[in-house]
Amino acid sequence: MNATNQTELLRVLPYARRYARALTGARSSGDELVAAALSEPLPDIAPRLALYAAVARAAPASGPDGLQRNLLLLTALEDLTVDDAATILGIDRELAERELEAGRLALRASAATDILVIEDEPVIALDLKRLVETCGHRVVGIAASEAAAVRLAAQKRPGLILADINLGRGGDGSNAVARIQEAMTVPVIFVTAYPERLLTAEGVEPTFIISKPFEPLALAIATYQAVNGGRVPDVSIAS
Structure with missing residues (x-):
């Protein structure tokens, strides 16, 4: 080559x-x-x-x-x-x-889950909420800061977390996720404009990443894969 x-x-x-x-x-x-x-x-x-x-x-x-x-x-x-x-x-x-x-x-036809959104930009957070609800999921909380994310996760026990990395003055989304995962096991999807920065082969890297801006279908696929551990839905139940 x-x-x-x-x-x-x-x-x-x-x-x-x-x-x-x-x-x-x-x-x-x-x-x-x-x-x-x-x-x-x-x-x-x-x-x-x-x-x-x-x-x-x-x-x-x-x-x-x-x-x-x-x-x-x-x-x-x-x-x-x-x-x-x-x-x-x-x-x-x-x-x-x-x-x-x-x-x-x-x-x-895939099953729904409860989702916590960690995002400090209100417009983006509401857009994420709308998109995941369109996919059939339930948003149980929106956190604009690291502290709020940890508190909401403990209260709501979500089945999935969607997290931005940069929370501005509110802290760091990856730190929030690390703190949450000390207390519970929950799949996480990071939503970022720079996915390559999270895949450097250095330190602890996330499993699921989608790029901003993203298509609704990409978010739907990522949420299914994260919740179901890479399994695909049974096509026989689709109508």
């Missing part, structure tokens, strides 16, 4: 790690998946697509549900086109579109 391709692979590596973590539902298993992918020759396609393809290929086989999960994550979370997702997964566009729609239908 030439130097240009190596440089491009290093640039997109944080995003491939995000994809792998969302795919497996855990930080450690996601990183193990990326390591396994990099231990094998990469497909002869564009470097970014090749890395995603290697991760998808290294993932445990999981049938049609796994295909739908990959398509949803690649197109919504990683913001790739359907054509690129089809290339990554080695399928034709028609199949990709059909399975993607089936995955979206199944996603709408």
